[in-house]
Amino acid sequence: MAERIDGHTLLIGLMAYPIRHSMSPTMHNNAFAKLGLNYAYLAFEVTNETLPSAIESIRTLDMRGSNISMPNKQKVIPLLDKLDPAAKMVGAVNTIVNDDGVLTGYTTDGIGFMKALADEGLDIREHKMTLAGAGGAGTAIAVQAALDGVKEISIFNMHDATWANAERNVKLINEQTDCHATLHSLEDRDDFKREIQSSYIYTDSTGVGMKPLEDKTLVDDPSWFSSDQIVFDTVYAPRTTKLMKVARQAGLKHVYNGLGMMLEQGAAAFKLWTGEDMPVDYIHQILFSDDQDK
Structure with missing residues (x-):
């Protein structure tokens, strides 16, 4: 240097x-x-x-x-x-x-997300994704995935300052793409579980899992996942997040952190x-x- x-x-x-x-x-x-x-x-x-x-x-x-x-x-x-x-x-x-x-x-976040999956030989087009978070990264991921051909996106968010942005994202996707988007509350755990279990990929675009929340995850029960699903955590420090550990306990082969996206x-x-x-x-x-x- x-x-x-x-x-x-x-x-x-x-x-x-x-x-x-x-x-x-x-x-x-x-x-x-x-x-x-x-x-x-x-x-x-x-x-x-x-x-x-x-x-x-x-x-x-x-x-x-x-x-x-x-x-x-x-x-x-x-x-x-x-x-x-x-x-x-x-x-x-x-x-x-x-x-x-x-x-x-x-x-460039959304482009990075889709390219990172493609680098792993994965194509999520024509599939359903459940996405947690509607901040900057979550918005970019949702919009780019919809533009690229993801069939359905269930967006989960807290009722906080980003809820209005989540509403905007759903409206934008439904009006300007062929993807069907719906908004759900993260407080509804039963709904969260159902949507994840019916999805091809679960993506966490929140800060849960990175410092100072490195011991936290929005999904702490391996039974929420099946072995043929994809789990993608946009956090990459720590390299193996709590969410990734839970997904691997469920036997998933396709579990990724945010390094590829980054x-x-x-x-x-x-x-x-x-x-x-x-x-x-x-x-x-x-x-x-x-x-x-x-």
Whole structure:
């Protein structure tokens, strides 16, 4: 890293809270080094309260851009100059590109989710998915899955600040895609169980399972799953979440954390910033070289 940084190095950030666990700096800095690109990628702990000044720093410091993660993916939108059409539809941003002070927001989370499944040889089109969460990542996953041909999506969410967004997601999917979406309350455990058991894939896009909730899971009973289902947890730190352990107890073969999604959404963002294709196979070896919990 020290050999690559000079007076011409361009900075790219990652703004979220918490974020010190992130694998994104490892991913992008290794990709920059592999391709000989003069960029550096750093993680910054940014809350909703500090987000406005952090976004302004992208312009002030002439940063090339930034990734955005929880809890800032929706709060960042009013602070940007433009939105990519997909980000506008999703209503969330995970990537910012700075072109001479003009900040454009993009979303690559949904693309990363579908590509991560495809990388495992899995096709969820024409199937039903139960999805927990309607935040930035959950919205991107739901919209992209619907656009790509998932037949039915049951979205579960708490009656909290994101409930209105969940309602918006269902309305948007039903009006603008061929997918049928329904909204359910996470408080209704019997309904949650029924929908999971009738689904080909269960996806958790909430923060349950990551610090400080690493010992928690929305599904703690292996009997909710059958061995032919797919379980996908967007959390990747720890590497094996509580949900994944429960799914494996049920005998599922297809159980995944969010590393693959993180890799593929990162590759899409990398292309936006640099114009170059990320060396995905090389980065995959680095990120997946250690299967131990992180």
